[in-house]
Amino acid sequence: xxxxxxxxxxxxxxxxxxxxxxxxxxxxxxxxxxxxxxxxxxxxxxxxxxxxxxxxxxxxxxxxxxxxxxxxxxxxxxxxxxxxxxxxxxxxxxxxxxxxxxxxxxxxxxxxxxxxxxxxxxxxxxxxxxxxxxxxxxxxxxxxxxxxxxxxxxxxxxxxxxxxxxxxxxxxxxxxxxxxxxxxxxxxxxxxxxxxxxxxxxxxxxxxxxxxxxxxxxxxxxxxxxxxxxxxxxxxxxxxxxx
Numbered sequence: 086x087x088x089x090x091x092x093x094x095x096x097x098x099x100x101x102x103x104x105x106x107x108x109x110x111x112x113x114x115x116x117x118x119x120x121x122x123x124x125x126x127x128x129x130x131x132x133x134x135x136x137x138x139x140x141x142x143x144x145x146x147x148x149x150x151x152x153x154x155x156x157x158x159x160x161x162x163x164x165x166x167x168x169x170x171x172x173x174x175x176x177x178x179x180x181x182x183x184x185x186x187x188x189x190x191x192x193x194x195x196x197x198x199x200x201x202x203x204x205x206x207x208x209x210x211x212x213x214x215x216x217x218x219x220x221x222x223x224x225x226x227x228x229x230x231x232x233x234x235x236x237x238x239x240x241x242x243x244x245x246x247x248x249x250x251x252x253x254x255x256x257x258x259x260x261x262x263x264x265x266x267x268x269x270x271x272x273x274x275x276x277x278x279x280x281x282x283x284x285x286x287x288x289x290x291x292x293x294x295x296x297x298x299x300x301x302x303x304x305x306x307x308x309x310x311x312x313x314x315x316x317x318x319x320x321x322x323x324x325x326x327x328x
Contacts, residue, residue: 132324133176136168137183144187162229162263163309166256169233170317171324177230185223199282202275212278221274225266233259252317256309264302268294
């Protein structure tokens with residue numbers, strides 16, 4: 086997994102060098118500024134497309150989940166956090182949106198017993214997904230990218246020396262917040278149905294979800310820190326050339 090994600094550096098370098106070789110001719114005195122802006126937009130879109138593509142690959146393959154004994158840690162949040170850190174609020178939000186939409190698609194096409202909480206197009210007996218399924222699937226994922234950009238920028242304003250600390254803190258906090266938002270919304274909007282699908286009493290649901298946060302979510306947060314922090318240090322100088 087680390088090898089796959091670290092290959093992002095090579096891809097970023099390739100795209101940036103490719104676009105640096107473009108020589109666009111200006112047709113008027115104001116053409117240079119317009120061309121420079123066009124180049125920046127195009128480079129941004131290329132990098133954004135790459136992050137979104139990685140996100141989709143993780144969603145559609147087993148690479149999105151890593152078995153860790155009795156639990157599974159997801160890696161699908163990592164490209165969203167990276168996009169927020171490296172491409173800003175817009176890049177993080179769009180990559181998060183891809184995460185959310187892909188979640189709806191996956192839970193519709195290959196559903197599990199609790200997929201109704203992530204898609205309105207799947208039902209389990211008397212329990213059906215609805216509008217709130219879309220909210221749970223999409224909103225926390227978009228916010229994940231937005232928060233990653235905002236939190237990291239708070240550290241950047243303090244100086245580049247805090248870059249590693251900032252990216253680590255961002256990955257840790259954003260992963261936990263994302264998990265709390267998703268599980269909290271499930272509890273609020275689908276509590277009884279989710280508890281029934283899991284085969285537990287409604288009164289025991291809060292404890293069940295809290296257990297998920299302290300196991301899966303914590304492991305996912307640690308994994309995010311281990312991957313995001315070094316990648317940010319390596320990739321940030323490269324992406325600065327296009328921002």
